[in-house]
Amino acid sequence: MIFDVVTIFPDFFTSILGQGMLKRALAGGQVEIRLHDLRAFTDDAHRTVDDRPFGGGPGMVFKPEPVFRAVDALRAESGPPSFPVILLSPQGRLLRQPVAEQLARQARVVLICGRYEGVDQRVAEHLVTEELSIGDYVLSGGEIAAAVVMEAVTRLLPGVLGNEESHIEESFAPIAAVSDRRLDFAQERPEGLDAKDAAIPAAGLSRSGQHGLLDFPQYTRPAEFRGYKVPEVLLSGNHEEIRRWRRRAALEKTWRRRPDLLATLPLSGEDRRTLEEIKSTALEPVAW
Ligand code: SAH
Numbered sequence: 001m002i003f004d005v006v007t008i009f010p011d012f013f014t015s016i017l018g019q020g021m022l023k024r025a026l027a028g029g030q031v032e033i034r035l036h037d038l039r040a041f042t043d044d045a046h047r048t049v050d051d052r053p054f055g056g057g058p059g060m061v062f063k064p065e066p067v068f069r070a071v072d073a074l075r076a077e078s079g080p081p082s083f084p085v086i087l088l089s090p091q092g093r094l095l096r097q098p099v100a101e102q103l104a105r106q107a108r109v110v111l112i113c114g115r116y117e118g119v120d121q122r123v124a125e126h127l128v129t130e131e132l133s134i135g136d137y138v139l140s141g142g143e144i145a146a147a148v149v150m151e152a153v154t155r156l157l158p159g160v161l162g163n164e165e166s167h168i169e170e171s172f173a174p175i176a177a178v179s180d181r182r183l184d185f186a187q188e189r190p191e192g193l194d195a196k197d198a199a200i201p202a203a204g205l206s207r208s209g210q211h212g213l214l215d216f217p218q219y220t221r222p223a224e225f226r227g228y229k230v231p232e233v234l235l236s237g238n239h240e241e242i243r244r245w246r247r248r249a250a251l252e253k254t255w256r257r258r259p260d261l262l263a264t265l266p267l268s269g270e271d272r273r274t275l276e277e278i279k280s281t282a283l284e285p286v287a288w
Contacts, residue, residue, distance in 0.1 A: 001108065001109070002034065005033065007113040013143070022150065024160070030154070030158070039066070049066050060117060067112060070112075071110060079108055080108050083109060085110040086149070087112045087123060089132070090139075092133040095149060097212075100153050113142030113146050132149065172213075172214075215250065219234060233245045248274050259285055
């Protein structure tokens with residue numbers, strides 16, 4: 001997969017590309033990250049990318065011409081016939097795990113990093129395919145947002161994570177919920193509904209934009225640290241009990257911290273029963 005990043009600060013990315021998962025994915029060829037200096041697409045001696053806002057007000061705004069030229073140049077290159085051209089913006093669609101999964105299916109993605117007061121509106125309206133936000137707060141530039149997108153997407157690409165750090169069973173991962181729901185249907189399918197109708201395609205869950213639960217709590221050695229003990233069941237070696245404990249812990253954490261995620265999640269019969277139990281005995285949800 002190729003990321004083309006359009007930025008006035010290409011050097012910004014040096015450290016994040018030089019270590020950890022992204023470094024490995026670059027070395028392994030699963031991802032290619034190409035940094036494009038927006039100033040290379042200007043045509044004046046000062047390499048001007050910004051100008052004062054029409055209508056007045058503080059700050060500067062990215063001019064449309066260099067951004068249009070940069071994207072035109074990238075689109076003119078040979079490669080996949082069409083690909084997302086994304087403007088990082090606090091006004092965009094929120095980056096959530098299903099969005100990262102969608103992007104991970106693309107062969108190429110262009111990321112445009114704004115600065116100052118933002119980017120001339122004509123870029124959003126007539127050039128890019130979408131605007132993407134990494135959260136409801138304002139950054140000074142799109143570079144960190146672009147890095148977040150690349151990090152979240154690259155780790156989903158086949159071969160990037162080893163088994164030992166698989167993303168199948170972590171927060172927001174939809175897979176476990178799907179397979180559980182399949183079991184549920186097999187056991188509790190209403191009369192007259194045949195298996196074909198009941199089956200949910202694994203990919204369908206993410207395509208429909210749904211999330212999984214938050215991850216269950218993780219522990220490692222030592223089993224006791226400063227008097228704080230690891231839950232007994234995790235030391236038991238009983239895989240079925242460990243599975244049930246983890247599922248319950250994930251359900252409880254999600255219910256307490258992110259009830260919004262639970263609202264859209266298809267839960268198995270076992271999950272629903274566990275959740276009722278949790279609700280009747282556990283602490284109240286956390287109001288962040
Ligand atoms: N005036 C704009 C904010 C501009 S911030 C507004 O109020 O909407 C400058 C640049 O930082 C933006 O063009 C965008 O590329 C980037 N940026 C800021 N916050 C962001 C966020 N939450 N997600 C993605 N990009 C963001």
